Amino acid sequence: MTQPEVRESEAVVEQTPDEYQPELIEPAWREKWEESGLYRQEIERDRPKHYALTMLPYPSGDLHIGHWYAMTPSDARARYMRMKGYNVLFPMGFDAFGLPAENAAISRGIHPKKWTYENIARMRTQMARMGAMFDWEREAVSSDPQYYHWTQWFFKKLLEQGLAYRALASVDFCPQCNTTLAREQVWGEDRHCERCGTPVIKKEMEQWFFKTTEYAEELLDFEGLDWPERVKTMQRNWIGRSTGAEVLFRTEAGHEIPVFTTRPDTLWGATFMVLAPEHPLVDEIATPEQQAAVDAYQLQAERMSEIDREAADRPKTGVFTGAYAINPVNQERIPIWIADYVLMAYGHGAIMAVPAHDERDFEFALKFGLSILPVIERPDGLTKSYAMKGTMKEGFAAALDAEGIAYVEEGGSTYVTLAPERVADYVRVAQAHLQPGSWTEVVGTGWTFVFPDEWLVLDSLKNERRILARCRELEPAVRDYQTVMEMLWGLDFYRDALYHSDYGTMIFSGPFSGTPGDVAKERVTAWLAEQGTGRRAVNYRLRDWLISRQRYWGAPIPIIYCDVHGAVPVPNEDLPVTLPEDVEFMPTGESPLKFHAGFREAPCPICGRPSVRETDTMDTFMCSSWYQYRYLSPGYEEGPFAPEEGDYWLPVDQYTGGIEHATMHLIYTRFFTKAMRDMGLVEFDEPMLALYNQGMVLGEDNEKMSKSRGNVVAPDELVDQYGTDTVRLYLMFFARWDQGGPWNYAGIKGPRRFLDDVWSVATADYQPADVDEAASRDLRRKTHQTIRKVGEDLESFSFNTAVAALMELRNAIMDAQREQNISQVVWEEAVDDLLLLLAPFAPYITEELWQRRGHPYSIHTQPWPDWDEEVAREESITLIVQVNGKVRAKVDVPAGISNEEAERIALAEENVQRWLDGKKVRKVIVVPDRLVNIVV
């Protein structure tokens, strides 16, 4: 394969000293590389391409060690691929829009643009020191108008495709300051405004969304992607596909309330309904008596953010609406409540509550005294395992009637109990057998009944009607349903008997009683469809992507609102809609664009009537969803990327970055690519074919690095002290790349000594004193084994073991140098190969030494050395001899000996014989070229 840029060797640094001094050679080579265009990456149709991409940074200020940790191993692998003959694209850019720039503007009075571009300039020089093969001519910066021009263009394309829409969504709003607030501006438990301290409220505003849910099903398909299982699992969970049924409930007044359920087989156990507090029907159905309570609850729910609402261990709260619904399967009349554990954003914002088989509903029912009705038999028969058989008090056992129910009069009260097999049936039994009016509510298994004026909790499990609580005695403080239920809740027994979420045979479910659990869901769903009260349904946890941000420093949404024509997209010839720079940053939390008349006021593109622009900007995740395409041709003016570049380079072959982007960014960019495919822009389905996640470098204290902890490692200082190559090498050596770990300053000396040794052997004038053929063969073997090992390790991102293998080769070469018994040819091959193998890891020193050894520029365009299987093969191996699995001898034997021969040698060993003494050999296991295990 042809390699570009092979030139005559020429001295880059005049008079370079004989010792390794990275501070002299590194800047010199950097200049030479740039001037010779070593890292220009252009289409070469006769070579296979490899698009290596590493996640682009946010220009936060300084390049920290985490950037080095993410980028330099990715760079080493890209360099390796280049030496393997691929035409490698390895670009870099900046994800430059975002909140920190705006915060800097507000707190320090620096314009976001100035802050951002100064940071980019600084980080670009810091990145240059890394010696990475970035092609800066392909740099893309998302806040450049020539970049966000196309971000806006994509917005319009998505709109045309029907994948963008406008809808009401709630934002945090401060009623005092009369402005929307970002999440970061809402403080404290009570969620008050950062500035004025007023509690914030949720306010509905028109915002733009992308229909990510349109691709939910396709996003679950990872076919052909070489991605970590972990990321795929996280995405699957994020998308959260559930199958079940949509069931139509009606209120007594006739309002339709559709609900989604994954458990249509539990429909007969629905004892109440719950609507999300913001459900549109709530105001219509609430009865006048309940209206005040409902209003109060809604107001309180509105003030809570979703995060607070979703804190799962919060106790359940809710309010009765006063309305009732009819269960379509059995016409039961069930109360309708509102509670914030039901989320408006999922399903239909309403649920049928089945407390016996849903833990949240169970908790809610206990708290508010709602009926609990098991309709699924426990698959494990646990209900029955609480049998009172033989322990039931005589009087009860004797009184059991044919249906397994007993009534005992005692001391003016009626005690009722059920045979254990009737436990699940208690409500029916009670309704059928107790006099109407003689009980108010049945709340337990067969062991718990509630009578008028006296709440009794009996424990018949222990063969006694022990009264656990008699509420009348506890009056007045605890005489309420909740107290009793909380007490019951503490008794695991009741919970076990009443609640489980397993599938099982249906009971007390009208015509479906007896339906086995494995087909129950399906049969009920089919029946619902027949009845016209429901249908099969799939629901996703994934929500549409809200892209509107009430912010300045982002790409403006290219929309003009006209009184007549509504939301009109800005015509292509007027793109980009540029951000005005003369804006004022007042700490209002409101986008300054809103107060910029020159920006805000614009004629309608259709009729020319004075109109207003959209002043919201786009979520920065939108900019980073398509950056891999912009790198191909960052200056291209006819579209987001030049088609001929796309044809050659796309898609990305290897993506590397942190696990923190497993869901958001990586789902968004997949969504984008699928939408682009449907727009006819690309012909593939997935943006990145392979993905690998690196770990994180922690501070020396094993904590996440942060300025406040004072444990931040500054790469620039390390480079000043040890040189770039040493820092790169150490980052790849000190931990497994996918795991990361705490930084350790002392350890960096190892890689530096290694490079000093490489320098010394590569500049040594080696003369063999006395050539030993066997020793020469040994070094040559080690060299070829190392070529194999380093290649394999780079393929699999095992940078640490690759560096270890290079150190081993260094050790072998230095031993040989001491002995001076290696042939000249083998020595030169070993040293040259060491440099070639090391080149992806330490680009500067290898370039320098390659030149000093008289080879043509550049080492980085040399082909990766080949290894010879014959040469790499071991001549002799250490045969391990075990007796009953314990090592008893080690023997050097020629490689490839027969099993019989190995067994013979093993048995002949003196120590082995001692262990075999007098015992009978039962079995001998021989693993070729490895070990012999003798079983006695």
Place this chain on the structure above:
RNA sequence: GGGGCGGUGGCGAAAUGGUAGACGCAGCGGACUUAAAAUCCGCCGGGGGUGACCCCGUGUGGGUUCGAAUCCCACCCGCCCUACCA
């Protein structure tokens, strides 16, 4: 609560069914030096033995196997992500 990752010398780590601790750091002994640093040579999991060797050892307890850090079951601990998704 759910999902994931991990637990191996003084430390970072190798080894994914076959010699546990490759490679490196730190440490110890020696050489060089007036001395220190650097460099070079040697040792470096614990215990026993003059020695050949022996015993113990990969978070804990079981299991599978001729053989387990590695596979299976149960548990303990740490970290990360996620969280009322009906």
